[in-house]
Amino acid sequence: MHILGISAFYHDSAACLIEDGEIIAAAQEERFTRKKNDASFPKYSIQFCVKQSGIDPAEIRSVVFYEKPILKFERILETYFSFAPKGFSSFAKSMPIWAKEKFFQKTLLANELAGTLGSYIDWRSKLLFSSHHLSHGASAFFPSPYDDAAILTLDGVGEWATTSLAMGNKNRITTLKEIHFPHSLGLLYSAFTYYTGFKxxxxxxxLMGLAPYGRPKYKALIEENLINVAGDGSFHINMEYFDFATGLKMTNRKFERLFGGPARPYDFPPTQREMDIAASVQTVIEDVILKLAQDARSTTGSKNLCLAGGVALNCVANGRILREKIFDNVWVQPAAGDAGGALGAALAVWHMHFKGERSSDNKSDRMQGSLLGPAFSDLEIEEELRALGARYERLNDAALFDRVASALAEGKVVGWHQGRMEFGPRALGNRSILADPRDPDMQSQLNMKIKYRESFRPFAPSVLEEDAGEWFDTVRDSPYMGLVDTVAENKRCRVADEPGQRVKDLTEIGSEIPAVTHVDFTSRLQTVSADHNPRFHALISAFKSKTEVGLIVNTSFNVRGEPIVCTPKEAFNCFMSTDMDLLAINNFLVMKQNRTA
Amino acid sequence: MEEFKELLRFLRLRKKLWLTPIVVVLFVIGSLLVIAQGSAFAPLIYTIF
Known part of the structure; x- marks a missing residue:
């Protein structure tokens, strides 16, 4: 039985197709339309999923939307009602959108499906609606390795729930507790994102990347005024300081008075004040999440934890849950944001609506390394490269790994486009830009010359799974880059900072792998196994044979403000428009005209 | 019309029929605003839509 999951119309549209509970394909619409966080109906993602499966669209048994629009509408109406007359301008802007299209989402979805997959099918009769947090929870638990688990879902807001605790057992999920809008950790974090000048x-x-540069000077101020946290982690946001429930801004004047100034204009370089604010809110959020995790453990009794929702992309907080050993095992859905809702909605319907059985071995997850997107054949790639007038060589596997590893060891930056594209926000070794982590200048070089992004932003390492213990303190299994850990002490080159004496930037070498070591010695690592991604594992192994370092810098294959590349053509164009030295598309090694490999 | 019927069923089930007059007023005003504007633009903050 084939089930199509869809998330759309808010941000990060995506589609996912499953067959009898197995994930066939999943992709985010932004990768096809090239609009970052594209919220439009995921037409191209759906077409890709159906093409990948090779089925006739009529064979799709159900199409599941990842949330319930009617419940969301109820929440919006009640919110306006309870805050009225405040919020009229926001109401005047949002109601036309509801009156025009959002309220008629069932019709809209049926029409879009007819336009995308064929009007000869009665799509309306196939439509089902999951709830936002069930979709997140299902995306966290059903593909996880566990038979049973506590499921913690944390995000901005869906229908009503912003935080939920559920228990997963085989093919069932039972919701145990919920915290409702406007009390939301995601929106609290977004409010500070807005206030510090980010989008x-x-x-x-x-904001998360900025936090280690600051000190949590404002932590007490936040805890005393903005959020009241109970012993079990449940919390209450003081809405006197926020505008997001009814306004068009996240924070209000009272908030600005509390923090002694207006919000920083968008995209202005952060000062020490923004760094301290970032550190403060990050610490507050982590403390709340730890309490929620402790409560999840005592309420469910399970030794396993599954996480999803946008806040679960806060890999620093996830790393703390692991280090505090509240649970024996922690698994984070790689596409923890709304895109993953498409996957969760489809799995929820298969397991809970159609009672599809679920098996797990408590070891391996079912995400297939999240390599669920489009791949391109050698024929397609070569045709494209010829049409683009590229200078390239076709190599066998061994020669390719050797040449790329040698180039990396010489300090060159390599675009790495292989096999199926990743589903989720992280590049996991198939649409990646790679570099040498030992080079102290690599972090700033990548930020300034390749990614064109803020200089303070750190990079992540991909480490051979078997070598993770040599380089990092706690994490041994993080195939999806969802956890932050500290670099092992014997790999550090300076002692930990005393309070108030933090290094000023990443150019001060902190470890033997400075390009991937943040100022607080942390790193958002990906462990790479030969099972999950044999080609990427082989490449890092080749790099290790030359350098004795079994890890490399891995950053997403895109430039600032653009989605990660999908096709060979997009990879080539990105390669040519930046200072990358080499590009490997499957076994084709592409060079720039005026450079030698 | 099916969406409106579903909404009424939903409000009855949720014991929130008191929202019905507000829904009617909102849709009248919303529709007028759509006609007046010609198109509807999504506001910045996603919680409200």
Whole structure:
């Protein structure tokens, strides 16, 4: 039985097709339309999923939307009602959108499906609606390795729930507790993202990356005024300081008075004040999440934890849960944001609506290394490269790994485009830009010359799974880059900072792998196994044979503000427009006209 | 019309029929605003839509 999951119309549209509970394909719409965080109906993602499966669209048994629009509408109405007359301008802007299209989402979805997959099928009769947090929870638990698990879902807001605890057991999920809008950790974090001058819904990573540069000077101020946290982690946001429930901004004047100034204009370089604010809110969020995790453990009694929702992309907080050993095992859905809702909605319907059985071995997850997107054949690649007038060589596997590893060891930056594209926000070794982690200048070089992004932002390492213990303190299994860990002490080149004496930037070498070591010695690592991604494993092994270092810098194959590349052509164009030295597309090694490999 | 019927069923089930007059007023005003504007633009903050 084939089930199509869809998330759309808010941010990060995506589609996922499953067959009898097995994931066939999943992709985010932004990768096809080239609009970052594209929220439009995922037409191209759906077409890709159906093409990948090779089925006739009529064979799709159900199409599942990842949330319930009617419940969301109820929440919006009640929110306006309870805050009225405040919020009229926001109401005047949002109601036309509801009156015009959002309220008629069932019709809209049926029409879009007819336009995408064929009007000869009665799509309306196939439509089902999951709830937002069930979709997240299902995306966290059903593909996880565990028979049973506590499921913690944390995000901005779906229908009503912003935080939920559920228990997963075989093919069932039972919701145990919920915290409702406007009390939301995701929106609290987004409010600070807005206040520090980053973009809501995409700048949260930057705030997290900025936090280690600061000191949590404002932690007490936040805890005393903005959020009240109970012993079990449940919390209450003081809405006197926020505008997001009814306004068009996240924070209000009272918030600005509390922090002694207006929000930083968008995209202005952060000062020490923004760094301290980032550190403060990060610490507050981590403390709340730890309490929620402790409560999840005592409520469910399970030794396993599954996480999803946008806040679960806060890999620093995830790393703390692991280090505090609240659970024996922690698994984070790689596409923890709304894109993953498409996957969760489809799995929820298969297991809970159609009672599809589920098996797990408590070892391996079912995400297939999240390599669920499109791949391109050698024929397609060569045709494209010829058409683009590229200078390239076709190599066998051994020669390719050797040449790329040698180039990396010489300090060159390599674009690495292989096999199926990743599903989720991280590049996991199939649409990646790679570099040498030992080079102290590599972090700034990549930021300034390749990615064109803020200089403070750190890079992540991909480490051979068998070598993770040599380089990092705690994490041994993180195939999806969802956890942050500290670099092993014997790999550090300076002692830990005393409070108030932090290094000023990443150019001060902190370890033997400075390009991937943040100022607080942390690193958002990916462990690479030969099972999950044999080609990437072979490449890192080749690099190790030349350098004795079994890890490399892995950053997503894109430039600032653009989605990760999908096709060979996009990879080639990105390669040519930046200072990358080499590009490997499957077994084709592409060079720039005026350079030697 | 099916969406409106579903909404009424939903409000009855959720014991929130008191929202019905507000829904009617909102849709009248919303529709007028759509006609007046010609198109509807999504606001910045996603919680409200």
């Amino acid at each position: 809501v819904n995409s700048g949260e990573y930057k």
